[in-house]
Amino acid sequence: MDQEIFSADNLQSPLVCLKNVGKDFPVASTGLGHLQTIWSLLTGRGDYARFRALRGVDLEIYTGQSLGLIGENGAGKTTLLKIVAGVIKPSIGKVEINCRVGALLELGAGFHPEYTGRENIYLTAALMGMTKSDIADNISSIIDFADIGEHIDKQIKHYSSGMFIRLGFAIITALRPDILITDEVLAVGDESFQKKCIKWMESYLSDGGTLMLCSHSMYHINKVCHKALWLHRGQPRLYGDSSDVTREYLAHFEEKNSKAEEYKSHNVTHEKNADEKYAIQELWLEDQDRNHVSNVTNGKDVYVCGIAYSPDQRIPVVAVGVLRSDGTPIYGISTEVDRFQPNELGTNSFGFTLHFKRFPLLPGKYLIRAHAMDPEGMRLFDPMECTLVVLGQTREIGLCYIKHAWLPGKRAHS
Amino acid sequence: MKVTELWRFRWLFLNLLIREIRNRYVGSLSGIFSIIFNPLALLAIYAFVFATILRIKFPALVEYNFTVFLALALWPWLAFQEGTQRGTLSIQSNGNLVKKVAFPHELLVYSAVTATYIVHLGGFLLVLLALVLFGSAINLLALPLVISILGVQFLFTLGLALALAAMQVLIKDTEQYLSPVFMIWFYATPILYPASLVPASMHQVIMLNPMAYFTGRIRDLLLYKNCQFGLVDAAEIAGTVVFFLLARLFFNRLSPHFEDFL
Structure with a gap:
């Protein structure tokens, strides 16, 4: 039935359209207050004590235009996701969904521990709106994707958390939702x-799949999303x-942070990561004579040196960024x-070691930030x-020296 | 949600139903206990207390065995009571699902109640078979009609469970009040005694209780071989349908807000 609505003119009509959507959560009440809450929910008058979780969201998502949600904890990201997913109903506003939505608010949400993996596939797939024949067509590919061998016919309660997650993800790959x-x-x-x-994600996106995700990783938002909502x-x-x-968001965040705490000094060593992640362990600066420094003179050479930790001996990818002290990226x-x-x-x-020849930044305070990534980046x-x-002493204005020369002028169009 | 839209979720309902039956009754000792031993033990203790110790002889029942008389109403009552209790808790105990996945919540209530009815209907049929084998004069020809009456009672249970399940989400101690209420309800329903013994002045009040109608009608059909349907039956059936629809409306009005309270 979704297919009929979602027909030829899908390039024009948005998959998801939200108009002035808002959501209130009732504040916990006791005794008679509770009955009053029920009464106002029933009559739809909405005069109960409540907490505003979301207000005034207007949003349109088109095919292939992935949307990233960013914001601090408690900003309403998950609430908005749940509204689009249909798990909660907005208190005000209009929600229009013109496609098949696949919501993964939690991997393995519908799993039952007493069941085998195979039985859980049937139940979860049914919860996501697949029919018996859909599931029968896809079950072998789901089991292949999960790749947990004979455990598929064992009870989920004996699974490791990794196997649990594998199975949860595998079911989504079969669903192939529009969003x-x-x-x-x-x-x-x-x-x-x-x-x-x-x-799988890359092939999903390149096949025109649309994603709506919230993340605290600006890197990922930039990588997979076209649009972002803060x-x-x-x-x-x-x-x-x-x-x-994401740039604006980071700038705002850096500003907020800089007021709250001083930046770590250059020679602090990160403690070795207990959970075996790629990390930068040390980061320091050297001047043109290769001495440790934290101040450099503009126009002189600068070396950014560091040590990266790789949990599995594979060569990590290192990214280095130069930022204004409010967090605005200058170069990465x-x-x-x-x-x-x-x-x-x-x-x-x-x-x-990253060598910047004749460091072109104008005098001021900057941040050097380094990331380590897995080899896939x-x-x-x-x-x-x-x-x-x-x-340095200069009367130039701005952030950065731009190579230039002044030449004699001439008449226009002569 | 319209009933026609619900049809799209039939496969999900079937899955939930199977899950419900397997969880509760298959492979666990307590499950088997609740299907067979619990009703039989109840039947035995009531028969022992009323027929052997108190030696109660109901004048209306001289030609019938008290145990048979009791058994015919006990199983439908247990299906009703257990179905309502399970249904009431069904939303809350599946809170994680309700919070994370979009689907019609009423299916959870339906599957809990349906599972209970399927299991107790099985028990009921076994008991009827046993009674016939031991020589009781039970009118098995009326079985299709009995099942229809049970169907109406099932609809009544669904309605009650829907309303209570929604209440349970919003008011967490709803379920605690159920046990005493069911206790009173059980004695107020002519199950341990024939309805004809109720004083005429209170007869009208007792018959307002739908459970009195259902259990009474089932006995009528199986024991007294009275297969006449009349205006009362039509009114009870119509009343049950209206009750169910109102309860469903109540549930679906509140169901979008469940997530906020779980």
């Missing part, structure tokens, strides 16, 4: 399964191209883009930062 709603980037399980997830305290703050929105580059490979310094650790882990103060 996929998810609470985080779907890279789950062990290394090899994560690659499988990413590969929610702030339940209200949309900025909507537009994902690169613009990664070893992947330049096809450089950090050299091995010892077990699990890799070194790199997909998963971004916590960055390490150090401040960089550029000294």
